[in-house]
Amino acid sequence: MIVRYHFDKALLLFLGWLLFPAISVFGQFTLEGEVRPRTELRHGYKTLPSSDDEAALFTEQRSRINLGYNKEDYDIGLTxxxxxxxxxxxxxxKSDGLFSIHEAWGQIHFSPIVSLKAGRQELVYDDQRILGSVGWTAQGRSHDALLLKISKKNWALHTGWAYNQDNNPPEPAKLFGSYYAGVQNYKTLQYTWFNHQSKAANISLLALNNGVQLPDSSTNFTQTVGVTGNYSLENINLSGSLYYQTGRDPANMEVEAWLASLNATYSGFEKLKLTVGGDYLSGSKVDDEKNRSFNPLYGTHHKFYGFMDYFYVGNGHSQSVGTNTNAAGLVDLYLKASMQFTDASSLLLHAHEFFAPVEIRNPIDLSSELNSRLGTEIDVVFSHAITDEVSFKAGYAQMFGTSSLSALKGGNQDEWASWAWLMISFNPVFFTTK
Incomplete structure (x- = not known):
């Protein structure tokens, strides 16, 4: 058995010795991997538990292989x-339906500053508030899109287009029609992003048009425009965002919504960073005739509004009375601390105080109004790098909800709402050529 193992290993190395020089003649080739199991204990994750709810315990694993090929005039990426x-x-x-293509794209370089990228790809911009990879989830987020990129020195301009279609009827029988059904996705998307960087500042402008198809085959569009940026002083970094949304939603309601965020990070301590800030996302009242609920669209929401994902992570927080089912919005005031114990070990401690920006009606007595405070969330994450390619993380979070949060999310605010998890990540670089 040992002889066979050494023989197989020697054969693999010999084939690699023959193959790698051939690859390197034509371009740079990189093969990387990821194995990331995460065990979670949920009793109040995303929503408040009821008195008879039992905790959920499970392990979810993401396994990826990333291939990259780079030449002077084009690149290829496959995940x-x-x-x-x-x-x-x-x-x-024997088989299952759990294997998928997360990314498969090609990028051609017309010149040192102009390139065109086409295929399935992640769209990640700025702090991932509107467009992000959602890397915390096992599946992640990717788009089928065409992207034109222009960049030079301290500025960049990207413009992207996407047009989605289902496979019903499947090819080659699809001869007529373009109705998009059965997929939770936009029908069409266009955006333009401009970024300018200087020594102390970084500012970006985004304009995005999002089209969702209706049952009658028509498409309603919403437009999101905004600015995000940061400015660095000696030990302080200031960052903020401001976005406005308009258009018509899938329910054919007129949209008028806002998002504003501002925070400051102080890094003057030796091993401690402190961040204080707040986010405002407008919401809709029970009797609103417009949709005033800001939709952060395709961002990495887990990063912003508490790690327990009570808001904007695939689950709504609208009022259960009246006919308006749009989100009640959110005011999130937070204090975050990041402590670096050693080069390999660190600790995050976040405290969030959540409020509703609109009045919350009492579902038992519609004439009365509940307190705008939704609750307090505490998040703790410990990280340790075992090696350069292996890391360990553990987290615990607690939600102290109110009756207003129960009115929006369901469940019982008096129940213990907690979430704990353990995750180990293997990120090997199998080989790379120069």
Whole structure:
């Protein structure tokens, strides 16, 4: 058995010795991997528990292989992934539907400053408030899009286009029609992003047009425009965002919504960073005739509004009375601390205080109004790098909800709402050529 192992290893190295020089003649090739199992204990994650709810305990694993190929005039990127819950398949399992293509794109360089990227790809911009990769989730987020990029020195201009279509009827029988159904996605998307950087400042402008198809085959569009940026002083970094949304939503309501954020980070301590700030996302009242609920669209929301994902992470927080089912919005005031114990170990401690920017009606007595305070969330994350390619993280979070949060999310605010998790990440670089 040992002889066979050494023989297989020697054969692999010999084939690599033959193959790598050939690859390097034509371009740079990189092969990387990721294996990331995460065990979670949920009893109040995303929503308040009821008195008879039992905790959920499971392990979800993401496994990826990333291939990159770079030449002077074009690049290729391919990411395949498998996302599964431990135990979801039989031990004697031949196949399943858990394997997918996360990214598959090609990028051609017309000149040193102009390139065109086409295919399935992540769209990640600025702090990921509107467009992000959602890397915390096992599956992540990617788009089928065409992207034109122009960049030179301290500025960059990107403009992207996407037009989605389902496979019903499947090719080659799809001869007529373009109705998009059965997929939770936009029908069409266009955006333009401009970024300018200087020594102390970084500012970006974004204009995005999002089209969602209706049952009658028509498409309603919303437009999101805004600015985000940061400015660095000696030990203080200031950052903020301001976005406005207009247009018509899928329910054919007129949209008029805002997002504003501002925070300051102080890094003058030796091993401690402190951040204080707040986010405002407008919301809709029960009797609003317009949709005033800001939609942060395709951002990485887990990063902003508390790690327990009570808001804007695939779950609503609208009032259960009246006919208006749009989100009640959010005011999030937070204090964050980041402590670096050693080069390998760190601790995050976040405290969020949540409020509703609109009145919350009492679902039992519609004539009365509940307090605008929704609750307090505490998040703790410990990280340790075991090696350059292996890391460990552990987290715990607690939500102290109010009756107003219960009115929006359901569940019982008096129940213990907590979430704990353990995650280990393997990120090997199998090989790379120069």
């Amino acid at each position: 395949v992934q498998d996302v599964r819950i431990w135990g979801n398949q039989n031990q004697l399992n």
